[in-house]
Amino acid sequence: MSISVLIMTLNEEVNLPACLASLSWSDDIVILDSFSTDRTVEIARAAGARVYQRAYDTEDRQRMHGLTEIEFKYPWVYTPDADEVTPPDLRDEMLAIARDPSRPEAFFKARYKNMFMGRWIRRSSLYPTWITRLVRPDRVRFERSVHSRCIGDGPTGELKSHFVHYSFNKGLEAWYDKHNRYSSVEADLSSSRRLERKIDWASLLSTKSDLRRRGLKALSYRLPFRPTLRFLYMYLLRGGFLDGRPGYLYCRLLAAYEFMIVVKTEEQRQRLGDLPGEYSSCETYDRVGQHQ
Template identity: 45%
Template sequence: MFSIYILTHNEQIDIAACIESAMLSDDIIVVDSVSSDRTVEIARQYPVRVVEHPFESHGKQRTWMLRSLETKYEWVYILEADERMTPELFEECVQAIEKSEAIGYYVAERVIFMDRWIKHCTQYPRYQMRLFRKDKVWFTDYGHTEREVCDGPTGFLKETYPHYTCSKGFSRWIEKHNRYSTDEAAETIAQLDRGQVSWRDLFGGRSEVERRRALKDLSLRLPWRPFLRFIYMYILLGGFLDGKPGFAWCTLQTFYEYLILLKVWERRHQPPVSAESASSSEGESLRPSP
């Protein structure tokens, strides 16, 4: 058996279905980033623990959760509110724990978008670290998201989990990715300044995770990246086979890439704000209007 963490922030639409899918476990902890909607109220209607903790970043939130919150079991699984546990995945997780061949396991997501599994243009199978021994894995920040650090061998599960990536509507998706693009711009600049593409991982990586990360590093250096990403996803990966949802998904991802490029340009060309001008601006903002 294993414990399940559920990460939430303003997830009143998804939280009930997520908790109900996770109730195959008898130890569920909802970790909420101080939601302003009814997420916590709804979660407390279920036999789960609910803990609120202010959000700093994806990596820090996960690491705080793992280090600070006690669990009933040594092994844990991380769910986000717009994801679901399935009986088949749960059973495979139990079997993997019993074998004890690794300290953590990657699980592939099935992106559900516009009521359809977008299989081709989402780079399926796209793996995330989800099941692991609590004392052997922690997380660091990477762009708008996180990256796992594993103290031991890892493996891959065959079963997948559904990810309802736009369940709260297109406006919420655009709002979130506008924020994400700011963090991605900062990470893009840092990666361009410090690193080179690992051609060894790109063509001969030991796992899909290594190859995907090397491909990401390469893509940061390509000209016309938004356009190339659309061609890559819609034509080369076969997004056209996903119908109307596939075209919409590829268009949204292209828009997201363009936002990142704009914010990279903005960061590189915007003049630095001096302490004097910053304090002056703050004083102006605090001055009452006539």
């Protein structure tokens, strides 16, 4: 029993060859492309992948379209991004799960090694961060328009192995373009008061990294000087300084992203007629560096 693969793409000719090469063990690779204008589709078809195209609207809708509207050869579907490489140990672990029909899990999360300036920035990227990567399409749904969250009909599993994330392969300009879009969505959600704002104090002490991150996210709503605090938290408290110069620069990039969200949130709220006040915080993204 093997595993199907679903990759969502938009102009990924730089990243896709390495991603597909690390997936050569699968005989059912599907590309859901958002009408790329580069060689993405050509590269995918040359590698034997099935290619479907759909105009991109939101992350959760695009992913759910791929999982529900496309027929896969196998019950389990692996969902890497195009800038990710799948090492052999992760492949073997997933295949072992697929061969065991008694597994009760609806989906599995995996940790990643985030690469920046030629090295794994372990401390600067909030390691370990768990991302949904292996799913049973008939038992999951995704929600949230950016940094989508998986909800499953059944237990959640955690993979022991890592995938490798090359989020800067297309250069800083592409990173800024993507996070400019992300910050606009985050600001819109925050200014419209559609994000959860209740602080779960117990989660701050949880042994689960994703629960701690949600607690910190809710707490950050009440904090002033959020971009500065974000940098200090990542660089000093989380030990980003131990990642050397790449760690310093990466923490600065994350602080810049936070600042974009804060300013855009203020702009949105004034447009909506709210009383002017201090800059308010909005949701900390679930995967710092997720596909950053």
